[in-house]
Amino acid sequence: MNVQMEYVAPDGFVFERAQNVMHGRYGSIEFLIVPMLTENQFQIQLYADGENSSGKSQFLEYLQTLQQRHSFVAYAGHNGRELISVYVASREQEDKENLTLVISELSRKCEEYGLHNCCASCGKVRSVSRMTVDRVPALLCHDCEMQLSSGRAEKKENVLLGIIGAVAGVLLGSVLWVFLGQIGFIAGIAGYVIVFGGMKGYELLGKKLSKGGIVICVLLSFLMIAGAEFVSLAITIYKEMGSLFVSSIWDAFSWIPELMKETELAMGVAKDLVVGYILAIWASYSLIKYSWRQAGEKQRPHTIERF
């Protein structure tokens, strides 16, 4: 592309050489235009959101006609979120006229369908400023600018879903505990799987594993280890006593309090649990420590530069 950006910019638009971006306002809408030298195109960026979704869908329908109506429009579409892009092929002398034409049309259609500038990060319709985020130009609201530059966590934790995920995770780990118990192992390694499953489940559904989430997972795991031990015991009772005394696995549970009065069995269960807990803590210690440190760490701050 062999053009002087100053001559290409629509009237009232400014070219920022350092950031390689043009910006300006047409009507009530603010636009960014990024020259893409290698493609010989300009990308017109419009961060906009409709007050109502029908306005936005009508606007997107209009976008599709752009390409058919103007031969210099290489592509028009949106990224599924806030960014609407129109790529205009460079025709040197005609560039200013073509860019102005597209921008004036876009601005008019925004007004017609009730679209307003919105923040590139949170999508909220509020006052936005021009800046580069790690050298990429965008329009951002004040809150998002603060958040990105300070590196505060971007993901929001959902505690309820996190707990549901953790319960599912520890249940999966418990199956291994019961299985290993049945073949005669003290299942310390399964204790690790229970803790791991809980934390992964929490992170998966809750979106983010915070320190509070880790505490919940560890407590759940400890409860579940005891639960798994008793399920294992009930299965053993069912197998040992046979169907004459115990009609089902569920029936076997009701025998547990009675049998626990026998010191030998109670001692056996206690020993299993103590050794199981120690092994589980030993195996999970570094995982918990690592996750704890991760949860405390801030997201890396982005480089924000206003222009």
Ligand SMILES: [Zn+2]
């Ligand atoms: Zn924002």
